[in-house]
Amino acid sequence: MTGTHPVYDIAVVGAGAYGTSVIGHIALHMIPKGQRQFHILVLESSPDLGPGMPYSKRMTIPDHIVKHRWRELQDRTEVGVNIGILGCSLSAIDTALTLGNKNGSFHSIHQDGKGSLKFVPFEGAEDFKLTMYGTEGNAPSSHGRGCEQDFRVQANDGFLPLDDFWYLLKREIYDEVPRLRPHLPCDWETLSLEEAVTEVRRILQATDPVERLSQELDDARESLKNGIPLRLQNVFYQSYAIFDEAFNYFSAEDRIRFEEFKTELHLLIGPFPVQNAEKILALMKGNYLEVTKIGTDYEIEEAEDGSGIKLTWRPKGGSTREAHHDVMVDATGQKGAFEKDNSPLTTSLRKGKLVKEIFGPLFRSTKESLFHQNHPNVVTRDGVRYFRPSGALIDINNFSLVTASEDPCAPIYYMGPFTLGQVAFPQDMSVVTTAAERAVTDLIERGVLERDVSYRAEEDPMPMYGWLPNAKGDLNGQMERMSKALTARIDDFMTKEM
Numbered sequence: 269m270t271g272t273h274p275v276y277d278i279a280v281v282g283a284g285a286y287g288t289s290v291i292g293h294i295a296l297h298m299i300p301k302g303q304r305q306f307h308i309l310v311l312e313s314s315p316d317l318g319p320g321m322p323y324s325k326r327m328t329i330p331d332h333i334v335k336h337r338w339r340e341l342q343d344r345t346e347v348g349v350n351i352g353i354l355g356c357s358l359s360a361i362d363t364a365l366t367l368g369n370k371n372g373s374f375h376s377i378h379q380d381g382k383g384s385l386k387f388v389p390f391e392g393a394e395d396f397k398l399t400m401y402g403t404e405g406n407a408p409s410s411h412g413r414g415c416e417q418d419f420r421v422q423a424n425d426g427f428l429p430l431d432d433f434w435y436l437l438k439r440e441i442y443d444e445v446p447r448l449r450p451h452l453p454c455d456w457e458t459l460s461l462e463e464a465v466t467e468v469r470r471i472l473q474a475t476d477p478v479e480r481l482s483q484e485l486d487d488a489r490e491s492l493k494n495g496i497p498l499r500l501q502n503v504f505y506q507s508y509a510i511f512d513e514a515f516n517y518f519s520a521e522d523r524i525r526f527e528e529f530k531t532e533l534h535l536l537i538g539p540f541p542v543q544n545a546e547k548i549l550a551l552m553k554g555n556y557l558e559v560t561k562i563g564t565d566y567e568i569e570e571a572e573d574g575s576g577i578k579l580t581w582r583p584k585g586g587s588t589r590e591a592h593h594d595v596m597v598d599a600t601g602q603k604g605a606f607e608k609d610n611s612p613l614t615t616s617l618r619k620g621k622l623v624k625e626i627f628g629p630l631f632r633s634t635k636e637s638l639f640h641q642n643h644p645n646v647v648t649r650d651g652v653r654y655f656r657p658s659g660a661l662i663d664i665n666n667f668s669l670v671t672a673s674e675d676p677c678a679p680i681y682y683m684g685p686f687t688l689g690q691v692a693f694p695q696d697m698s699v700v701t702t703a704a705e706r707a708v709t710d711l712i713e714r715g716v717l718e719r720d721v722s723y724r725a726e727e728d729p730m731p732m733y734g735w736l737p738n739a740k741g742d743l744n745g746q747m748e749r750m751s752k753a754l755t756a757r758i759d760d761f762m763t764k765e766m
Contacts, residue, residue, distance in 0.1 A: 278308045278716065286683040289704035294717065345595050347371050348393035352579060352593035354568070356402030356559060360599040361540055364398055364557055365547055367597075371396040372556075374547055385550040398557040399591065401579065404531065405561025406472045407481075407548075408540050430522035434461045437503075445499045465529040477559050478552045485549060488542050504533075515692040520631040520655035524643055530692075560591075568596060605658045606686055621673035622680060626689040628655035659689030666710035667703040679714075681707035 278294075291308070345351060351367060353360050368374075372389035389396050400407070438456060442449065453459060453467070472480070491498045518526065551557035566581035577596040582588050606614050606623050617623045627649060631637035637653040640646050647656040660682075661670040668679035669686070683703040687694045694700075711717045 286700050289701050290707055293704050293708040348395045349594035350397045352596045353400045353599050355599040356400050356407045358540055360400050361544055363597050363599040368551055374550055385546045387550040387554045387556055396556055400559045401562045403564055404469055405559050407559055430518050440503050444503050465532050468532055481549050485545050516690055520629045521636050523628060523655045524640060606660050622669055622671045623660040624670050624672040626657055626659055626661045628657050657689030660686040662687050662690050666706045
């Protein structure tokens with residue numbers, strides 16, 4: 269930049285999946301013919317630029333905690349040390365793999381006729397140890413084969429009750445995953461979503477994590493080999509598109525309920541690749557990595573003698589426990605609360621009034637709004653109570669920030685944690701790709717880019733986001749079509765095998 273005036277035509281914040289997708293879509297089109305030079309600035313997330321990771325209200329994290337950025341992990345950790353990782357999500361998986369690669373190497377071995385990986389520490393790193401800490405202590409699943417996500421409900425006429433969505437999903441699980449039926453409770457048809465999530469937590473915590481990941485890895489490998497989707501995983505995975513479209517039409521009270529169990533949905537719907545799962549399993553089997561549940565009542569502080577970090581937590585109904593680590597890494601992932609993010613990038617967006625809070629859905633009744641009036645995400649504006657989700661207001665038509673400033677400005681296209689208030693699962697690649705497509709289409713409509721008439725591609729008949737998002741619509745029919753597509757795919761494979 270020169271002074272306060274930009275010397276670029278398009279700025280892309282983030283060099284990850286979204287930034288790469290935007291650049292890829294721009295490459296398919298042409299720059300306006302009369303413009304000789306065209307500059308695209310790509311800002312990579314860094315300690316200087318943000319976007320930063322504001323912390324949850326439930327956490328007490330001192331400044332000396334290492335943040336989840338691979339360069340910082342490499343610079344601030346020594347080999348052969350005892351490291352704690354706060355979080356069990358995909359960010360925590362990436363952290364464990366980064367630290368594993370710094371402290372050792374993975375080698376292919378064969379045992380009992382099966383291939384696997386073994387982690388071998390470097391010389392001097394024999395005492396290397398990782399511990400992941402999570403609210404529930406459950407890590408994501410390994411990813412098998414999935415069908416394409418091309419299902420979309422095409423009409424909207426009001427609220428879609430979360431319980432109605434849950435009823436359809438329960439029926440889908442029962443119909444499509446026969447092997448689960450003997451293990452489902454007798455009251456499956458009337459089981460509430462909260463009761464189901466509690467049961468999932470219980471089952472996951474009662475299962476040895478090494479055995480669980482080993483079985484999931486075997487299933488995922490077989491799925492990728494034969495092309496047949498894992499039935500249960502595919503039901504949840506296919507529900508991505510439908511859930512994201514239904515998300516903005518849940519009532520305020522349903523959005524509050526969703527916040528309580530979205531972590532479990534992320535575990536079921538957002539698994540991680542087989543290649544990473546093999547390495548995580550190798551670390552677990554070698555006793556270099558373990559996963560611990562700490563709940564929400566915990567505290568992190570520097571050890572009294574200054575030699576490391578002390579983590580203290582209090583399990584429900586149990587006595588206080590503590591653990592000591594040489595280094596503690598914050599891998600809880602990015603948050604969407606821009607008002608709590610003090611990174612330079614978000615600070616500049618706030619100062620320029622380029623971000624605006626979301627006033628989410630209304631409550632179904634005054635009685636419901638009174639019942640939830642003390643909830644931290646419930647706000648009152650002009651005498652009306654709204655659910656105020658994390659994140660900044662996004663124009664979903666082109667995935668740009670809706671500014672609080674009255675002065676018009678060029679769109680700031682965005683895909684990331686600030687979309688959490690309007691997108692249920694922003695890490696889903698189909699959402700990321702759709703966001704990039706929408707942004708580039710908007711650039712063409714504004715004349716910044718020209719469409720390349722020589723480029724041809726089949727138009728998605730049912731994209732991730734439609735101009736008329738779902739509320740009630742034909743959700744039932746879409747779920748049925750999803751089942752038929754999966755069944756047809758499996759039947760076709762079986763016929764070919766015979």
